[in-house]
Amino acid sequence: MIPNDRVYTTNHQWVKPGTGLVEMGVTEQLLRKIGPLISVELPDADDELKAELPFGELEGLRETWQLYPPLEGRIVEVNEELIWSHKKLLKDPYKQGWLLKVRPHDPEAMKKLWNADKYRKFCEETLGAASVK
Secondary structure, three states: OOOOOOEEOOOOEEEEOOOOOEEEEEOHHHHHHHOOEEEEEOOOOOOEEOOOOOOEEEEEOOOEEEEOOOOOEEEEEEOOHHHHOOHHHHHOOOOOOOOEEEEEOOHHHHHHOEOHHHHHHHHHHHHOHHHHO
16 A cells, blocks of 8 residues: 555655645565564664665565665754654554654755656556555
């Protein structure tokens, strides 16, 4: 399932627009790709997200995935529960499994990210048709 109410990156991350703040997370497709989760590393609230600098990491059995920010901004809230328990992230990566709430420096930058249809097509081409079901 790929929700239509957010935008996506080629790194299998999503951004859900909000009023002033945006939520950020990872897709179900990424979680399947890296395998069962071993650990989740996230930054602290009030940290700055900078382009090209990873802000966290997901370690799975198959691979470790660096998390790069889809937008620059200041982190307002971190879903710290995910660091200690991965259940919400695995069960519901689009709602309860959000990673960060961020105040973006340039909200217009979201226009450069992909809508759900374009991300769905990307997943079909790179991960196979079964990845979007």
